Amino acid sequence: MQLENEFESYLGVKYAVSFNSGRSALYAILKSMQDVGEPAFAKGSGVLIQAFTCNAVPNPVLWAGLEPVYVDCDKDDFNIDINDLKAKISPKTKILIVQHVFGLPANMDEVMQIVKENNLILVEDCAHSLGAEFYGKKVGTFGKASFFSFSRDKVISSVYGGMAVTNDDAIAENLKNLQKEFRQPSMCWTIQQILHPILLAYIILPIYNFLDLGKIFLVLSQWFHVLSKAVSWGEKRGLRPDYFPRALPNALAAMALNQFSKLDKFYTHRKKISDFYRENLKNTSFVLPQEPENVKQSYLRFTIKHKKAHEIIYESWHKQNILLGDWYTTAIAPFDTKMEEMKYEKGMCPNAESLAKQTLNLPTHINISPKDARRIVNFLKQWK
Numbered sequence: 001m002q003l004e005n006e007f008e009s010y011l012g013v014k015y016a017v018s019f020n021s022g023r024s025a026l027y028a029i030l031k032s033m034q035d036v037g038e039p040a041f042a043k044g045s046g047v048l049i050q051a052f053t054c055n056a057v058p059n060p061v062l063w064a065g066l067e068p069v070y071v072d073c074d075k076d077d078f079n080i081d082i083n084d085l086k087a088k089i090s091p092k093t094k095i096l097i098v099q100h101v102f103g104l105p106a107n108m109d110e111v112m113q114i115v116k117e118n119n120l121i122l123v124e125d126c127a128h129s130l131g132a133e134f135y136g137k138k139v140g141t142f143g144k145a146s147f148f149s150f151s152r153d154k155v156i157s158s159v160y161g162g163m164a165v166t167n168d169d170a171i172a173e174n175l176k177n178l179q180k181e182f183r184q185p186s187m188c189w190t191i192q193q194i195l196h197p198i199l200l201a202y203i204i205l206p207i208y209n210f211l212d213l214g215k216i217f218l219v220l221s222q223w224f225h226v227l228s229k230a231v232s233w234g235e236k237r238g239l240r241p242d243y244f245p246r247a248l249p250n251a252l253a254a255m256a257l258n259q260f261s262k263l264d265k266f267y268t269h270r271k272k273i274s275d276f277y278r279e280n281l282k283n284t285s286f287v288l289p290q291e292p293e294n295v296k297q298s299y300l301r302f303t304i305k306h307k308k309a310h311e312i313i314y315e316s317w318h319k320q321n322i323l324l325g326d327w328y329t330t331a332i333a334p335f336d337t338k339m340e341e342m343k344y345e346k347g348m349c350p351n352a353e354s355l356a357k358q359t360l361n362l363p364t365h366i367n368i369s370p371k372d373a374r375r376i377v378n379f380l381k382q383w384k
Contacts, residue, residue: 003248003257004163007148010260011138013165015172018253020185022127022149022162024245026097027060028182029123029145029164032174034064046093048120050080051331051349052356053099055235056149057125058332058342061097063240068342069093070331072349077290078303078359079106081351082114089118096120100129100139102327102361103155103298104290108134108142115143123147130155131267133296140165150252152196152230155266155298156259158252159193160228178245185246192228193252199227231334238341262366270299270364273373277302277362280377285384301325301361309360312383320379325361 007016019025030047043065049057051070058068072084078101085096096115098106115122122143126132130148132139140146145168150161166172184190204218221227232241248256259266278288287305291297306312310329316322329335331352332342339345346353362376 001248001250001253003253003260006257006260007163007165010263011140011165013141014167014169015165015175017164017172017175017179018248019162019164019179019182020246020248020252021056021160021244022147022151023056023060024182025147025149025162025164026057026123026125027063027245028175028178029147029166029171030060030064030066031178032164032171033121033145035174045095046090047095047097048085048088048093049097050099050101051344051352052078052101052328053125054127054328054333055231055337055342056127057097057099058344059235059238059240062238062343066095068344070344070348072351073101073355075351075355077104077292078102078355079104080111082107082110084349085114089114089120094118094120095123097123097125098143099125099127100132102289102303103128103132103300104292105129105132105134105139105295105297108137108139112142127151127154128300129298131263131296132298135294144168145171150256150259155300156256156263158248158255158259159196161248161252161256179247182245182247184249185243189228189243190249190251192226194255196227197255236334236337236341238338266366267298269366271297273364273368273370274299274302276370276373277304277377280374281380284381286380299364301327302364303327303359303361305355305358306360306383307358308383309358312380313360316376316379322376322379323363324376325363327361328356328359330356 004016004018046067046069047061048069048071052073061068071088072081074081098111100106124140124143124146126140126146127149129139145166148163150156150158152159164175222229234241289303313324313326316324331349
């Protein structure tokens with residue numbers, strides 16, 4: 001597949017194997033490592049994952065018969081808290097999934113040191129961070145394997161889609177076998193995804209601000225399964241839908257490949273919009289995101305903090321028709337995820353729970369114009 005070849009070339013890795021979602025790719029990685037006899041991947045083994053994430057991460061861990069062990073996030077940069085990581089390591093937790101949150105790479109010097117000292121198996125969650133680099137090295141190339149997402153709100157989008165990446169020959173062989181075993185999703189499911197950008201561009205967005213018709217049409221389209229939801233009802237309860245895991249259909253691969261060819265253009269735009277937000281929101285009541293030296297971000301979102309974050313998001317959606325992001329309003333998103341099914345208990349990760357109350361995301365995608373960004377900034381400056 002051309003998309004896989006392009007990924008291998010871009011990242012400088014030996015193998016890239018496509019699936020119909022990032023969660024399918026993660027599940028395939030875990031199954032592949034089990035099949036090659038990695039002792040840490042025995043049934044019931046613990047997997048260290050960061051809170052302040054989507055249930056698309058713990059779910060594949062659970063589907064593979066493994067146990068998620070939640071590590072808190074750093075309150076300043078949203079990435080994994082190194083001290084809590086050290087405290088959560090035990091003889092039963094030999095696997096670490098490190099997440100590059102909102103496109104800012106985690107501190108891979110510290111992560112790799114911990115991995116080496118504790119003989120951990122590292123898997124990178126690059127769902128937010130395609131194109132990001134840590135000291136000149138692309139994210140997704142540090143661990144035993146990594147996975148990327150092409151969901152509707154990621155750096156590139158084919159509505160659904162994902163990629164598993166590795167330099168390990170045995171894992172790659174198993175990934176390719178699993179890709180064949182999983183088979184293609186149904187034609188109806190694929191058509192659902194193809195319809196999404198069409199209906200969004202020609203019906204939903206043009207009437208979005210007119211008497212809420214766009215919002216109503218979107219909800220009804222999902223209710224009647226004309227369009228798919230980003231996260232299904234079953235996934236919020238730890239269940240696995242029958243369309244996961246699957247291979248990536250050619251129609252969606254073509255969409256992803258088209259987007260991938262524009263990666264540099266997307267990055268330039270996202271950085272320009274992010275720079276605008278940073279310049280125009282400094283000296284306000286908002287806490288702005290970090291921008292470390294020697295790190296290239298993907299700028300998937302411009303994430304800010306405010307004590308009235310939820311109120312601001314509500315006002316922007318319902319009164320101003322401004323779509324601000326609510327990633328994440330709970331330690332594991334979406335908000336109506338059954339935490340007990342994710343094996344998460346309140347208080348496990350206090351930083352993540354606190355940030356969920358004060359975090360909001362400003363859009364940076366290619367359809368956000370400077371005029372849109374100015375309107376967002378003007379709205380935010382009203383808040384003290």
